[in-house]
Amino acid sequence: MPTYNAPTRDTRFVINEMLDLASYGNLPGFENATQDMIDTVVNESGKFCSEVLAPLNQIGDEQGCTRHEDGSVTTPDGFKEAYAQLVESGWTTLGGAEEYGGQGLPHVMSFAFEEYIGTANQAFAMYPGLTSGAAAALQAAGSEEQKAMYLPKMISGEWSGTMNLTEPHCGTDLGMIRTKAEPQGDGSYAITGTKIFISAGEHDLTSNIIHLVLAKTPGAPDSSKGISLFVVPKFILDDSGEPGERNGVSCGSIEKKMGIHGNATCGLNYDGATGWMVGEEHKGLAAMFVMMNAARLGVGLQGLAQAEVAYQNAVEYALDRRQGRALTGPAEPDQKADPIFVHPDVRRMLMDAKVFNEGMRALCLWGALQVDLTHKAQTEEERQLADDLIGLMTPVIKGYGTDKGYDIANNMQQVYGGHGYVKEWGMEQFVRDSRIAMIYEGTNGVQAMDLCGRKLASKGGRAIQAYFAAVEEEIASAKQVEGLADIAEKMEAALEEQKAATMWFMSNAMANLNHLGAGAHHYMHIMGIVTLGFMWLKQAKVAAAALEGSPEDAAFYEAKLTSAAYYAERFLPDAAALRRKLEAGSENMMKLPEEAFATAA
């Protein structure tokens, strides 16, 4: 059975050393995030995920969820008990608002936990994950009454949440939503329609499920401008605020999926269910986007999560499995064969994983800090910069992070040879589970268009200019550090590729928007590559500085320097190739008629 150990040392390195979170102690909510507190949260929540949740990952896959005739759903063996432990542990409350029972800690802290829970057991993690997204939307758009009614028990985890967007005919294009909301005269609405692909839509873990549902009021515009958001609890709250009457929403089916079997992906039928509007009429999409942006960062983290657990197990296997001899002569002549760890092609895959995972961890936590700074930085200028950067980066973290995370998970499966393909070893589950992250919360094609069609040009390109300036500053300061000049120069070249690609869009996309669409995926990957490089520069600088002091764990910092150099030589070269593809434009891509794609007999 595969195992998982939370990489707490690396998380602490990023939070304490790279981000230097303690230096933000003067900001609201950060005052409690002392280094002691950080270390305790990281270490203990990591322990909980490794010891309680990881052992349920494979059984969750094997058993999946079961829908019964009455529409109720049972989660896999052990999930219910583990969920109760999770609620008791309080780990779900880290980032919640203090007035509703949360700990009000920086988002960075809950994001560190979110990595661990998703790595230990992604299907399980989605239950509290959806709750936290739904709570964020209520927090942002709900009335004071709604917040008081729902948030405390959602933050504590006693109740869970969902987000209901997709319908059978309507995924990305939410303007096509058909679910209706009829006012009932008492301030409530009767919600009727069918929603599909609802993660955690029905289950046996909590005493109530709070559905957030997009629907259209009578006479609403027939477009995304006519969508409103509703809160629809599975059990309507009674006067004491406890779950009362069963609402008219039921699980009609659960999907058979490629992976994440332990999470119930439901078709939900709303038959005149009672709901209450959240925020303003016709402004539902904006409210939902609060949730979506947080969720997209969380999905990016899933790209890291499955890559990380697959990596940890592949390392073990590579050290244990003996096959063949090192190219440079037997490494362990007294054994019949060397561990496959000695083979460069195995090491290539492990190193790719190591530098992606550590770079992505740094990026996700850096991104979480930007989310915090968006709300809490001292000056308007700082808040705006953080908001610009995280808005720009969200599709990159989601899109590049999950594309590349999936590649890495596949490479780790490859380390196992034939044993990677059989279920027993658990590697193929990591691949199947990680595949969904490229699809949900907006496919990666949608992320690429969000980046290139909206974020790049927004406010005259203010965000991308700020990003370029930040990366340039990092490059300039790395050049001053002994041993980092070569990495900095490679980064400079890669950044030039991104700038040139940006310029190409500026010069060509106006004339033909298809040029933008044709290059969006390439651009997102260029930016992902450069951004992880940006994170590696930051890490390398911190490591170089730490080594000046001859620290006890010098090997940890030396590995950071080697990893940064490996990243620069093995990941950055793709930026140039992607730019050339982008600059090819859309002509040949869009030229062929439908008929040319038919299979000719």
Added chain:
Amino acid sequence: MPTYNAPTRDTRFVINEMLDLASYGNLPGFENATQDMIDTVVNESGKFCSEVLAPLNQIGDEQGCTRHEDGSVTTPDGFKEAYAQLVESGWTTLGGAEEYGGQGLPHVMSFAFEEYIGTANQAFAMYPGLTSGAAAALQAAGSEEQKAMYLPKMISGEWSGTMNLTEPHCGTDLGMIRTKAEPQGDGSYAITGTKIFISAGEHDLTSNIIHLVLAKTPGAPDSSKGISLFVVPKFILDDSGEPGERNGVSCGSIEKKMGIHGNATCGLNYDGATGWMVGEEHKGLAAMFVMMNAARLGVGLQGLAQAEVAYQNAVEYALDRRQGRALTGPAEPDQKADPIFVHPDVRRMLMDAKVFNEGMRALCLWGALQVDLTHKAQTEEERQLADDLIGLMTPVIKGYGTDKGYDIANNMQQVYGGHGYVKEWGMEQFVRDSRIAMIYEGTNGVQAMDLCGRKLASKGGRAIQAYFAAVEEEIASAKQVEGLADIAEKMEAALEEQKAATMWFMSNAMANLNHLGAGAHHYMHIMGIVTLGFMWLKQAKVAAAALEGSPEDAAFYEAKLTSAAYYAERFLPDAAALRRKLEAGSENMMKLPEEAFATAA
């Protein structure tokens, strides 16, 4: 349910127009491969696969194979009847030797069929596929008596075959084999040991199964030099040559796998089973390699196969599913949304698939022709050239073809959005089924080392020089064709990258073999990219010539020209990036100690 139509027009284009098979009519075995014969075989075998085998693909995945308590194995519903139809149809006999009941047609013909059967139903295709590999090994290394005993019924498909290499502790490193073969004094051997991952190892489709087994005779060298090959029939033949006494080989388990559920992957226990040596003692590996080389080409074809069926279905979906509007304005304003086919990012994925699939089909059939020419070309020089080229290309077709084919299958799943992740639509099965091709018959890392560690330097680099000359000749002649100069120039640049990478190996690998291992994967991909470009030059030249004659289906040829241009602009740029990675060498890759890969707390 997904569907499949054999792409017969494209196959005929490659065989009749690009390879001009008719021009080889003077060679033995080719005389019957008239254009009429080719068209009939292609069209009718394609029809059989599309109509009989494709409909069983999804049920095969759902049901899988069942092992019963007595060790017998039942295949999924419909497999037995379909197999009987296959035998009756005679499609398995296309390439078999005429003296044993085969049709003796060129390998190109059976390879065209092999694509179709693998595309329609990979798990099913592996039953006759393994048989044909085992028959090839017997044909090459067996005694006249053995051939007479086994080949006729293997070629007809009445009996099936397997290859038994892997043991629990021993995969790539066959020198570690423990299975024993004790001489019994009557010319037979008692075979004892455990083999795992035996595809088609036990099933209910045929009246006998002919296992080819690697084992060690007493006192054999404790290395790959001590391995012998044995034929071990499930039922020992009686005096009339019919299956008689049950042999001491049994299926102890079947693996639960990520995909290809319809094929029984068995653990086989040999308990003093009676076997007969095939070929010479201690020369088993060489005999098995005959089978492996053929099998590796077949596995390369599987990369194409799953990419092709996934592509066909994704095209249908992209034309049917409506979501959003074209970037350049509504394409179908009277509908609520446009088909997703209008979105550049969807078209990018479809075009990538189209040009990979058609390029790979051309490469596989070109490769099959080289196999034919190895044996049948008129002069020793021509035979040697063909042998050099296909020896060099086999790991590229297997390694690059399956890496890239898997990527394409994943992209086609991506076209479906959330629907791609649920089982109902069948797309996730194509991904799971295609994943194995990167692993079996030697992982793609093993292929890369076969290419770079053996094939490149073999005979003073004769093969790679011949390959460079062939590609250069194609580039030079394409430059003379109106409209192809740009593609030819891009190919010239890509070829220069490959040459530079080759030179880098020559200058650096001697000093440190790890440099070779560190770059082998990159090199294999460079060569795959250049080789498909080589095929696109060939196709473009044929298409340009055909268009001179204003043919009826001009659109087919015009699409070839656009596809060639798209390939050049979207695939070739990676060659330069891969070369840069290769030239980074092994220093940083191999630098970190084991401890640096452990998860630090």
